[in-house]
Amino acid sequence: MFRKLPEAESDSVTVVVDGAAVRVPASFTAAAAVLFNGSIARTTPVSGSPRAPYCMMGVCFDCLMEIDGVPNRQGCLVPVAEGMRINPQRGARKAEP
Amino acid sequence: MSTHDAIVIGGGLVGGAIGYGLARGGLKVALLDEGDTAFRAARGNFGLVWVQSKGAGVPEYQCWSRLSSELWVDFAAELRDATGVDPMHERRGGLRICLSEQELEERCKMVEQIRLEQGAANFEYQVLGREELKQLIPAIGPEVAGATYTRYDGAVNPLPLLRALHAAILRYGGKYAPHARVTAIAAEPNEFTVEVGGTVYLAPRLVIAAGLGNKELAPFVGLDAPVRPVRGNIIATERVAPAIPLTQTIRQMPEGGLLLGDSYEEAGYDDFTALRPLRDIASRAVRAFPFLRDVNVVRTWAALRVMSPDGLPIYEQSRDFPGAFVATCHSGVTLAAAHALRYAPHVIEGKLPAELARFASARFHVQKAA
Numbered sequence: 001m002f003r004k005l006p007e008a009e010s011d012s013v014t015v016v017v018d019g020a021a022v023r024v025p026a027s028f029t030a031a032a033a034v035l036f037n038g039s040i041a042r043t044t045p046v047s048g049s050p051r052a053p054y055c056m057m058g059v060c061f062d063c064l065m066e067i068d069g070v071p072n073r074q075g076c077l078v079p080v081a082e083g084m085r086i087n088p089q090r091g092a093r094k095a096e097p
Numbered sequence: 098m099s100t101h102d103a104i105v106i107g108g109g110l111v112g113g114a115i116g117y118g119l120a121r122g123g124l125k126v127a128l129l130d131e132g133d134t135a136f137r138a139a140r141g142n143f144g145l146v147w148v149q150s151k152g153a154g155v156p157e158y159q160c161w162s163r164l165s166s167e168l169w170v171d172f173a174a175e176l177r178d179a180t181g182v183d184p185m186h187e188r189r190g191g192l193r194i195c196l197s198e199q200e201l202e203e204r205c206k207m208v209e210q211i212r213l214e215q216g217a218a219n220f221e222y223q224v225l226g227r228e229e230l231k232q233l234i235p236a237i238g239p240e241v242a243g244a245t246y247t248r249y250d251g252a253v254n255p256l257p258l259l260r261a262l263h264a265a266i267l268r269y270g271g272k273y274a275p276h277a278r279v280t281a282i283a284a285e286p287n288e289f290t291v292e293v294g295g296t297v298y299l300a301p302r303l304v305i306a307a308g309l310g311n312k313e314l315a316p317f318v319g320l321d322a323p324v325r326p327v328r329g330n331i332i333a334t335e336r337v338a339p340a341i342p343l344t345q346t347i348r349q350m351p352e353g354g355l356l357l358g359d360s361y362e363e364a365g366y367d368d369f370t371a372l373r374p375l376r377d378i379a380s381r382a383v384r385a386f387p388f389l390r391d392v393n394v395v396r397t398w399a400a401l402r403v404m405s406p407d408g409l410p411i412y413e414q415s416r417d418f419p420g421a422f423v424a425t426c427h428s429g430v431t432l433a434a435a436h437a438l439r440y441a442p443h444v445i446e447g448k449l450p451a452e453l454a455r456f457a458s459a460r461f462h463v464q465k466a467a
Binding site for chain 1: 236335336337338340352353355388389391392393395
């Protein structure tokens with residue numbers, strides 16, 4: 001669904017989105033990587049409905065995802081890094097360790 | 098001129114509950130609500146239906162709170178059926194977590210005093226020591242000394258509650274007037290004229306339930322409601338999987354978000370959040386449940402409690418102007434069921450009963466001994 005603008009990109013990194021290795025520009029956020037991969041960010045804690053990143057500016061909280069094992073992170077505020085593991089936030093996170 | 102059987106000034110939880118009770122009793126009610134510019138305790142509160150800490154030294158207050166907690170079960174079902182709006186009432190009991198032996202000891206003294214004062218009315222509580230509590234909630238922190246528990250405690254979501262009350266009043270043929278700041282009241286026995294901007298409301302009964310506004314409004318009908326604001330701050334966290342049962346200062350909403358609260362600040366009419374109480378709330382919460390350290394905060398807010406000089410409700414009817422009543426308290430959620438199902442019928446009857454006499458404002462007018 002989403003295509004990258006054809007601009008000059010020097011660096012790129014490989015991240016793992018929901019188990020799949022994806023090559024993305026180093027300037028991407030985790031939310032952009034999820035959109036690029038065509039996967040969901042999360043399922044909601046109340047109804048379980050699937051959600052994609054939406055506002056891309058830290059406001060809507062619809063891009064909550066698990067990044068490198070940390071739950072409920074706002075993917076649109078986290079720049080990608082080599083080897084980053086991005087998983088959907090499925091329902092409510094666990095509060096206790 | 099808008100003519101009604103009863104005018105209720107105040108569209109918050111107290112006015113809403115009494116207005117609903119009057120409408121349900123067959124009266125044509127007008128509920129006058131100042132609007133979103135008002136200090137709305139109803140929109141900022143924690144939502145507990147709380148009994149275990151109420152009325153040490155004033156058994157009437159404990160009785161009234163416990164009665165309301167019992168009435169809440171049917172009240173919630175009734176509101177849901179009448180409006181389709183669910184106030185999400187739960188009554189599975191509640192805990193007060195104590196963070197030191199001394200705190201637990203003081204707490205035990207208080208609930209035991211309540212038990213003794215209730216006598217045959219049977220107030221039952223449990224004290225959970227640290228080990229017992231740990232079995233119930235393994236995640237308690239090392240400082241937790243124990244907890245007190247009563248089965249009377251519960252909670253609602255106060256926002257749908259307010260919405261349900263307004264909807265129910267409409268459903269029973271009442272009128273809800275928003276942006277209705279009262280500018281003048283003219284009182285005659287059983288005849289009250291209330292002015293709201295250009296509109297005049299007329300009714301033989303008047304209930305003043307305007308929260309902090311009661312202080313100014315009650316004297317219009319010869320009543321006294323010397324209330325003051327007491328600020329509370331609240332922290333809301335992200336939604337998490339079910340983590341803890343209901344406690345007095347930390348609760349988990351049905352959707353998973355945690356509310357942390359229980360600050361008391363004399364801050365006048367300043368209803369903004371403040372760092373110090375928020376810090377204290379967060380610190381106590383993390384000492385009670387260390388896992389909260391890693392849970393994200395998404396919002397904080399503050400609201401103003403409506404507090405009388407002794408913390409008890411004020412219920413009174415006007416001697417000079419029969420038909421006029423005042424009702425004010427800081428537990429608009431806990432007492433909502435009693436206000437709708439008990440207080441309102443007394444207003445319809447035209448007379449408050451002896452068991453509410455303890456809450457008349459005459460208690461503030463005792464001469465001080467030299």
